Amino acid sequence: MYAMAVPLGAREGTDVWRITRIILLTSLYVYPHVCFPAEKPPTPYCFPMPYFVNAYSTIRDNVPWTGRSGDPTYSRSLVEDSSTGPFLLPQPAGSEARDLQEHLNGFANYARQQGLERAGEYNSSIHSVFHHILRVRRHYVFECDNNVDWSQFSQWGKAANAVFFMPDGTVRDNEGRDLLDPANAQGEHPIMAPTTVQAQARRDRIRGRLWEEGVRISPILPPVLSEPEIVLRRPEEVLNRAKALVAVAAVAMSVAEGETVDVASMRSSESSFTQEETSFLDAVDRFNSFHSTDYPAELHEQAVQLRWGFVTGDMLAWVVGVTDSDPFELIAPDPSALRATLDAVSSPQELSPHSLEDICDAWEYTFSMRWFAVDQALKANTSDYAELGKIVQPHSFHLEPVQGSILLERHRALSWLLNPNVPYEDTDLST
Numbered sequence: 001m002y003a004m005a006v007p008l009g010a011r012e013g014t015d016v017w018r019i020t021r022i023i024l025l026t027s028l029y030v031y032p033h034v035c036f037p038a039e040k041p042p043t044p045y046c047f048p049m050p051y052f053v054n055a056y057s058t059i060r061d062n063v064p065w066t067g068r069s070g071d072p073t074y075s076r077s078l079v080e081d082s083s084t085g086p087f088l089l090p091q092p093a094g095s096e097a098r099d100l101q102e103h104l105n106g107f108a109n110y111a112r113q114q115g116l117e118r119a120g121e122y123n124s125s126i127h128s129v130f131h132h133i134l135r136v137r138r139h140y141v142f143e144c145d146n147n148v149d150w151s152q153f154s155q156w157g158k159a160a161n162a163v164f165f166m167p168d169g170t171v172r173d174n175e176g177r178d179l180l181d182p183a184n185a186q187g188e189h190p191i192m193a194p195t196t197v198q199a200q201a202r203r204d205r206i207r208g209r210l211w212e213e214g215v216r217i218s219p220i221l222p223p224v225l226s227e228p229e230i231v232l233r234r235p236e237e238v239l240n241r242a243k244a245l246v247a248v249a250a251v252a253m254s255v256a257e258g259e260t261v262d263v264a265s266m267r268s269s270e271s272s273f274t275q276e277e278t279s280f281l282d283a284v285d286r287f288n289s290f291h292s293t294d295y296p297a298e299l300h301e302q303a304v305q306l307r308w309g310f311v312t313g314d315m316l317a318w319v320v321g322v323t324d325s326d327p328f329e330l331i332a333p334d335p336s337a338l339r340a341t342l343d344a345v346s347s348p349q350e351l352s353p354h355s356l357e358d359i360c361d362a363w364e365y366t367f368s369m370r371w372f373a374v375d376q377a378l379k380a381n382t383s384d385y386a387e388l389g390k391i392v393q394p395h396s397f398h399l400e401p402v403q404g405s406i407l408l409e410r411h412r413a414l415s416w417l418l419n420p421n422v423p424y425e426d427t428d429l430s431t
Contacts, residue, residue, distance in 0.1 A: 051167045055140040057160035058229045067152035074141040076100050086231045088420045108133040115180040125185035132193035150176040161196050198226035206364045214397035217368050224363045227356040233420045235320045236348035240272045242316035246339050248277045249309035256303045258293050274424050308409050310335045315413035321352035327362035330403040363414045370411045371431040373404040
């Protein structure tokens, strides 16, 4: 775990690597708190020798350094330099992108563990830092003198939407505040990992409109990522996932209604199925091969869940411009019409994806409303809230179960879209 505290970004054989080894070996014997988080470091802002500060930015493009000292000693990115869209670099074994991704995964777990050890429980500040690190696009390394001058990092850190990892093991924002300090997580306005100005403006605009409709969103729920931050899956991958979801959903609907299915016709060459979807199709195919529709209860249960793939597929189809669905209306698509529309698209060149602004707007609305749906469901389980629910309250808003299910599937679609390195089965649905 504590290996995370050494100067990061130094690759073997480079000057940075040689400098790193010298500082590391020296500090192990002379200044152990530089490499390992001490319970009580001498001071969070002063270290007895030159050291490295690691900055983790969620902004895709390089953010020019605005400090008085020299440029970053080292930087690396997860994102392609491409005019066709904000896509992640391939991550084959041994590549710099793979190394950075593994580094970020380890650092996120380190921050979460440090936060838990210091606070004794998981809190909103720890959660914000953990997710911030998972959304990092660029990693910068700065070589600094023994005194930390946060005025150098403040302006640049805000533009880069960065958090900083210090030699004492702390994770700080651009003002030097310790983001994992339990004291900073207290009160109505806990200190959280930073968010961009664009994300804050979108949050205020969309949640302000929801507020007028009676939808109350927690003020500490962070906004979703903004246009300079998001990365997407490639349009052809999105199209294929939408087709696969809709094909499986069509089979699931037939199973739920006790009908036979021509499974072979659903396995188009363009579609890519998950292991769960493939197993479901194989099981249905086996029963149909015996001309049986006496599907077992387990298969029926799967079908009930998988038929919601129409909603997930519809959201993805909207992203790539195949449908004109309204992401701000909680209405399920017509299954037959959606399938026909997707089948009519034979090439990725026919796609006309929505803008990053449109996608971010849809994501903010979906994420906010999904939080509201979960909160409503949790409160409905309490007796006090159940009694309140019997009273007609002005300015209140209530989601029907089907609307909650639509939000869940749209959440799944957009979360998968915006996390290209996460398999579909592991899509994050937390709020």
